[in-house]
Every structure is written in structure tokens, then in C-alpha cells.
Amino acid sequence: MAFLNRVVSKVSIGSVCKLVFPSSSAALTSGLCKINQLKDNERLRFSSTAAKHKTERVKVHFIDRDGNKLTANAKIGDNLLDVIIENDIDIDGFGACEGTLACSTCHLIFKQADYDKLPDTPTDEELDMLDLAYGLEDTSRLGCQVIVTKDMKDLEVSVPAAVADARGPV
């Protein structure tokens, strides 16, 4: 029964009409099928699952080098560098390599509890780059490598006191 339900839920009324009433069927039946197909289309048009997920946001706070709290509307699925750019948050020298994992200027320091909840751990490439960052802490991450999730609502991260560009003078 569960299998049947799965199959039925994947088949639109329109496609069932085509199977049950081939092209030679009566005009009335054909008309009813067309109405049902239109209903299918409306359902698809108004289905907002994907769009809603794309635009879902949470508030994230950045503590800058002067101790100011800068609040951003972070889009779920973006990384923290994208969030800073999209929200026009002004942090001098931040994200110099534009997220290509080549500079370490997007260094951010998390609170331990937030760090522990991050859905992923840093890759070897990120750790190599973090080694070159100024003021490295146990809870440091590169903002361009941290993806915003729903659980990050009201996350507060600190920008280190200084910035070190791993690429050297550019």
C-alpha cells in the first residue's frame, strides 16, 4: 500500500488522463483531463518549497575590530563571506581572495558552543590557510568556508584584531 501511495503521489492527474483516455476518447473526457492538467500546472506554479528555502534567512552578527556589533541578514546556503558582501558590511581587508581559499583574510573566531555546532569540520586546505591567519584560536574558521544554516540564528562571530593576507603583499 505504501508503495502504491508513493507511485500515485508521483503521477500527475494529467498523465493518468493520457493513459486512461487515449486520443480517440470523447470531447467531454478530454475537456475534463485538460481542466485537471491546468490544476496540476497551478499546483506546480504555486509550489514554493524550493523558492522559500532559497530565500530563508537568519540574523548573524559580526563583532568588528573595534568591538562594534554588525548585524547581517544571512541567506541560508551562503557562506559567511557572501553574507558580509551582500550586507555591505565594511571590514577592512576581509575576503581579499574572494573565497578561493588563498588569503586567510576572512578569518573569523567562533564561540566554543557555536563552533561545536558547525555542521562541518575544516578541510586540510582550510587548516593550512588558517595556520597563516593572524590571532589563530581553537575556534577559528575561514568565513568563506562556513555555510549558513538555519541553526545559526543569532550566531555571533568575531573578526580578529588584525588581518594577515597569506598571499603576502599584493
Ligand code: FES
Ligand atoms: S576569502 Fe580568502 S581564504 Fe577566504
